Amino acid sequence: MIGLGGLALAPIALGGALLLRRAWTHADARRPWLIVGGWALLAVALAASVPVLGAVRGPAILLALASTVALAVVAAGVELRTAKRKAPRELALEPSDRRRIAWRGWLRGFLAGPLGGAAAMAVGLAVAVCFPAEVKTRLIIGGMLVPFLWAGGMAWTLSDDKILRALAVLVGVTVAGFGAVLLKGSL
Amino acid sequence: MHAPQSKPKPGKPIWPKVPAGFVRAMLAGHSALGLAFAALIYLVCFSGAVAVFTSEFTRWEQPAVPVLHSVTPAAVGAAFEETLAKNPKAHDLFIRMPEPAYPRLSVHGDDAKGAEHTWFADASGKLVAEQRTPWTQFQAALHTVLHLPSSWGFFVVGLTGVALLSSLVSGVLSHPRVFKDAFAFRWGGSKRLQEADLHNRISVWGLPFHVVVSLTGAFLGLSVLIVGVLALVVFDGNREKVFALFSGPPVADDPRPAPVIDVAKGLAVLQAQNPKAGFNYIFVEHPGEAGQHMSVNRVTPGRLSRGETMIVDGNAKVLGAAGFEGGNLGMAIYSSLTPLHFGWFGGWPVKVAYFLLGLGLTAVTASGVAIWLARRRDKGRPAPRWERVWVAFCWSQPLAYGVSAIVALLATGLPPVAVWGGVTLLAAASAFLWTPAVISVRLRSASAVSLALVALVHLGLNTGKAVDPVAWILDASLVLGAVLLAASVWATKKSAAA
Numbered sequence: 001m002i003g004l005g006g007l008a009l010a011p012i013a014l015g016g017a018l019l020l021r022r023a024w025t026h027a028d029a030r031r032p033w034l035i036v037g038g039w040a041l042l043a044v045a046l047a048a049s050v051p052v053l054g055a056v057r058g059p060a061i062l063l064a065l066a067s068t069v070a071l072a073v074v075a076a077g078v079e080l081r082t083a084k085r086k087a088p089r090e091l092a093l094e095p096s097d098r099r100r101i102a103w104r105g106w107l108r109g110f111l112a113g114p115l116g117g118a119a120a121m122a123v124g125l126a127v128a129v130c131f132p133a134e135v136k137t138r139l140i141i142g143g144m145l146v147p148f149l150w151a152g153g154m155a156w157t158l159s160d161d162k163i164l165r166a167l168a169v170l171v172g173v174t175v176a177g178f179g180a181v182l183l184k185g186s187l
Numbered sequence: 188m189h190a191p192q193s194k195p196k197p198g199k200p201i202w203p204k205v206p207a208g209f210v211r212a213m214l215a216g217h218s219a220l221g222l223a224f225a226a227l228i229y230l231v232c233f234s235g236a237v238a239v240f241t242s243e244f245t246r247w248e249q250p251a252v253p254v255l256h257s258v259t260p261a262a263v264g265a266a267f268e269e270t271l272a273k274n275p276k277a278h279d280l281f282i283r284m285p286e287p288a289y290p291r292l293s294v295h296g297d298d299a300k301g302a303e304h305t306w307f308a309d310a311s312g313k314l315v316a317e318q319r320t321p322w323t324q325f326q327a328a329l330h331t332v333l334h335l336p337s338s339w340g341f342f343v344v345g346l347t348g349v350a351l352l353s354s355l356v357s358g359v360l361s362h363p364r365v366f367k368d369a370f371a372f373r374w375g376g377s378k379r380l381q382e383a384d385l386h387n388r389i390s391v392w393g394l395p396f397h398v399v400v401s402l403t404g405a406f407l408g409l410s411v412l413i414v415g416v417l418a419l420v421v422f423d424g425n426r427e428k429v430f431a432l433f434s435g436p437p438v439a440d441d442p443r444p445a446p447v448i449d450v451a452k453g454l455a456v457l458q459a460q461n462p463k464a465g466f467n468y469i470f471v472e473h474p475g476e477a478g479q480h481m482s483v484n485r486v487t488p489g490r491l492s493r494g495e496t497m498i499v500d501g502n503a504k505v506l507g508a509a510g511f512e513g514g515n516l517g518m519a520i521y522s523s524l525t526p527l528h529f530g531w532f533g534g535w536p537v538k539v540a541y542f543l544l545g546l547g548l549t550a551v552t553a554s555g556v557a558i559w560l561a562r563r564r565d566k567g568r569p570a571p572r573w574e575r576v577w578v579a580f581c582w583s584q585p586l587a588y589g590v591s592a593i594v595a596l597l598a599t600g601l602p603p604v605a606v607w608g609g610v611t612l613l614a615a616a617s618a619f620l621w622t623p624a625v626i627s628v629r630l631r632s633a634s635a636v637s638l639a640l641v642a643l644v645h646l647g648l649n650t651g652k653a654v655d656p657v658a659w660i661l662d663a664s665l666v667l668g669a670v671l672l673a674a675s676v677w678a679t680k681k682s683a684a685a
Contacts, residue, residue, distance in 0.1 A: 081376030137517030159216030
């Protein structure tokens with residue numbers, strides 16, 4: 001039956017998650033073995049999914065089911081606290097406090113949005129046009145790179161305080177990428 | 188005598204030490220991006236979790252249509268010919284064949300006035316009903332284009348995917364306690380800690396899913412833009428030349444009249460070539476012209492790909508394959524994007540997992556904003572108006588989905604998107620009336636009632652008919668959803684009273 005092979009492997013992933021949770025809750029001599037055992041079970045489930053469910057489809061099914069069972073393990077271990085008792089202060093880092101300067105905010109938004117998108121598009125198209133591979137392969141890989149690079153650029157420009165450096169890099173990448181595409185001119 | 192148990196000392200961290208300044212900078216970027224896109228990401232994630240079951244909702248919304256687990260080529264040919272007879276000048280027709288997730292035979296085409304219709308056929312190929320599934324179409328369009336004009340809608344959804352992917356990158360890089368807190372899930376007490384645990388645990392353990400859906404979603408959404416720019420740079424703006432690369436052997440356009448293509452014969456030829464592969468759709472172009480041809484998609488069991496497309500000409504001669512399954516790496520990736528994004532590759536277990544993980548991603552978005560609001564409150568700079576607005580917006584969606592489904596079942600003339608928009612606005616307006624805790628409880632209660640009512644109305648309309656069994660399963664699931672929401676309200680009230 002379709003998909004039921006994944007259910008057969010889910011208990012192995014569940015076993016792995018339970019071992020890891022046990023290692024997390026008990027800091028004793030067995031902890032390293034529990035960590036190794038937990039990850040080993042997850043790896044076994046992933047490896048077994050290939051012959052059972054298919055070369056690419058199997059790991060995709062297993063990762064979806066393993067994530068779900070791991071979250072179930074997390075939920076099962078919920079620690080309920082009373083709202084009126086003040087919880088112990090946790091050590092958590094705060095976001096950096098930046099000076100609020102309007103032009104920097106607008107420039108940062110421009111870098112993360114339109115310019116980051118243009119730079120990602122330039123690299124993606126350069127790969128699609130210039131990369132040494134079959135046309136459809138480089139088109140798809142180049143296309144897939146666009147959201148990936150745009151997202152990376154977004155994360156970088158929004159967190160880097162040196163926004164003029166980011167501006168220079170993104171402009172350079174855009175010019176170089178589109179320049180390479182225009183120089184070659186065809187697929 | 189045993190010494191009293193003390194809390195175990197934390198071991199040496201496995202994760203490399205990340206400089207605090209780097210983490211703080213990443214957190215700043217993560218917060219800025221998350222806040223800018225929070226509402227869009229929330230909407231796309233919530234609608235995406237529901238859209239996993241688009242095929243099932245189509246069956247649920249019109250459950251009395253014949254359930255067909257297989258169909259003969261002759262029946263498909265008959266359904267095609269009857270549809271074409273309604274408009275012999277149709278430019279193209281789209282035939283959907285029975286599959287495990289969608290055991291129906293349907294033909295989509297336009298009538299003589301240009302209006303588009305989809306008809307369902309029985310096992311003999313006779314058309315028996317017209318498709319009327321406004322709610323299913325509404326929820327699918329909300330996820331894919333947000334009901335905006337299609338190019339803009341795809342772009343906005345794609346950009347939302349990029350923002351989500353970027354948040355994943357900055358979120359992972361700003362989480363130095365990924366192993367130390369791997370299973371910590373504290374509920375109650377500090378609001379900020381509770382939301383942070385929810386946010387971080389779902390984010391980390393669901394990370395493979397989050398990366399897959401955001402990357403594939405961003406690519407699918409931005410593909411219109413990417414193809415447009417590529418065409419502009421390489422093909423003088425001709426997009427068709429880009430699409431032609433992925434369409435298989437070309438068939439020259441020839442408008443001279445010709446006997447209509449024999450769909451049944453073409454299917455029989457393909458069936459003989461590869462008896463193991465199933466059919467899932469057929470796209471017939473220019474029927475009745477010398478240049479007529481059909482693209483037939485075939486699914487090989489056990490593969491991630493959405494199938495291989497075979498091109499068949501007007502004389503039922505197989506011209507070749509597009510190359511999705513037997514071609515190169517790029518085609519293999521391309522053909523797996525849609526199944527990977529929607530969870531349509533592993534039967535119902537994967538769909539259920541995708542639904543739960545999709546709701547988890549929705550909760551991650553909701554809790555991300557809640558952390559920011561709690562942090563402001565902890566620092567003595569509360570934003571009470573935004574606290575109310577965010578809670579009202581988040582809990583507006585299950586209610587708006589429930590009410591729009593009830594109206595779609597009872598009053599087919601009303602567009603569900605208008606009902607959804609109206610209920611969303613009304614629910615959001617509750618931000619002006621109550622505290623966040625009251626808004627949450629009341630909207631959750633209303634959502635529970637609406638989901639139960641959807642199931643009751645659906646049962647009332649279909650009891651006594653021969654109905655697709657999936658409809659009953661979805662009704663039971665809606666009731667289960669209502670019970671869970673009601674239980675969450677009960678738990679909240681009990682906790683507040685304690």
